[in-house]
Amino acid sequence: MKITAIAALAIPALAIAALAPFAASGQAPYKAPRTASGQPDIGGYWSNATLTPMQRDSKLGDRPAFTPAETRLLEADEAHQVDVGNKRTDPDAPVNAPNGLELKPSFLAAGGVVGGYTRAWLDPAHTVWRVAGQPRTSLLTTRDGHVPPRKTAGASAAGYYSGGGEGSRDPLGSYDNPENRPLSERCIMFGGNVGPPMLPNGFYNNDYNIVQTRDAIAIQVEMVHDTRIVRLNSRHRADDMRPWFGDSIGWWEGDTLVIETNHIPQKQAFQGAWKDLTITERLTRTAKDRLRYAFTVSAPTSWDRPWGGEYEFAPMRGVIYEYACNEGNYALPGILAGARNAERDRAGAPAKGGSD
Template structure:
């Protein structure tokens, strides 16, 4: 179902998503009316319920060709047209007689060699640039002003390098050493959140509210976030997938503070054990929610950073992502590692090298 390096590539490139199937444009085509007032539910809360998508071709970090957050509409249209052309190229069928060693060295979107397992038919990252208040955005990150992630601490750089190394000696020890996405525990990247960021596909969320809780069903790997309103935080010793999320209403904005994530979870090297994410969801139009988040992790980044994403209304329902069904890749990865070890060879993350008799998995 998934190969080892493909999973890493999905996690590493999901935030620079390109190509796919059109999504609902919604309110991103024009500025939200300053007088817009979100509808209320039965408890008098701003109503965020519905099915939403954050799919976009706007990357997390600002590309070098842009100096500002807001870009001219003509440039945004050019990006969307280039994406459509790349999408059309990616839709071309793969030669069924091709061997692993025939795969292209670089097939785009961050995939190389044996990671070239998806053509555009299977992906849905979005086709449009983020537009908020009618302004096209060059990056999800809005602070720092340069649209880049802050510098990482030396310890975090070392941790991240080991995690993605092809020669990580622990990478094939057992299922616990594999990624959360491969194990069908959480989404690739941080689609489940927090923060909830777009991926290569499955960028849909369903929000359901009651008086005391808000549930967010995440399409990718069928995650469900539970946000407890005006509740007491759990003890710091209680670590949870997606953390302990406590919400409150500030006017029309839902403010969610999340801590106590498990250390295996984080954003681009962030450690869930020291991570705090503050999210703000404001319904700014009938068919758009402005999603703003701030990430603080002093053990990983030298400063906090903030981003904004448009969540646009889309048609439901969300279909089940049956991750475990047919997931033969995880069993195959570990079985292949044991076979190599019996031959006295060291498993790596390079299948082509393995086929050439140089070791690898």
């Protein structure tokens, strides 16, 4: 199993530098407890909710960390958001500013012009993520904290969700039938959280339960209770079947669990790559209450070299309960009814409920 090249790249320079305090102080690195089968124990309930974005604010340039003052300001503002958001909402308050609190663009986008969740219903995070104590400005560890430019245009995951337009065989595109709707809307899966890579969604349910056995690791995410199974000391499948979450195999390198995933389906394309996409993840218990997570993205037809990111899971408060998701809620019947009316319009027939 030739994995050393990609596995080595999965430890960004910042992660290596983070070990320096141990060397300087002479303090021995944390040694994780062992399971009954002798594996480092990384199991339990963890959360990756964070105020740190995946990609760095361009105004911060190449700075990998916030200053202490910036960190305090960000976390104080979040505490204020929570406090104000938990107060009773005036039903006549503007959609974009309930309780006088201006909603973040991402929260507002989720509700559109009719409004969505108020801050009280969301649980995105309360803190900036630290890695070895360093408050990071982005989850990515590229120099500028951004996804590198692609060599070629990305194939949208959505080769399935787009379409339409003049002359198209499917002029209604994503509105034509249920199978053309996004997987999350259909309650099939929310790929961002379960991964790979495993990334927080900025809204809620960024919680995980890791269960270990001698031969496999199960990673369950609270969002739609997706569960990824990692086969240990196994081989990748030899066919081109592409199961949800891809084909994940794993092995232990000392106290680090290395997971390599390929065979990722097009509907789960990451940053436009899927066909030759390999994602390598590394999980290391670095303290009683910290689980270091690093990932490397490799797709030779999309990028000249691998790139990635890292963060640290923190213990979850409590356990994961059932997540209920209702397919499309009220939207799906309306979307499909609109598509049928559009078909009748093109055919010159009266819309349902209309008259001659």
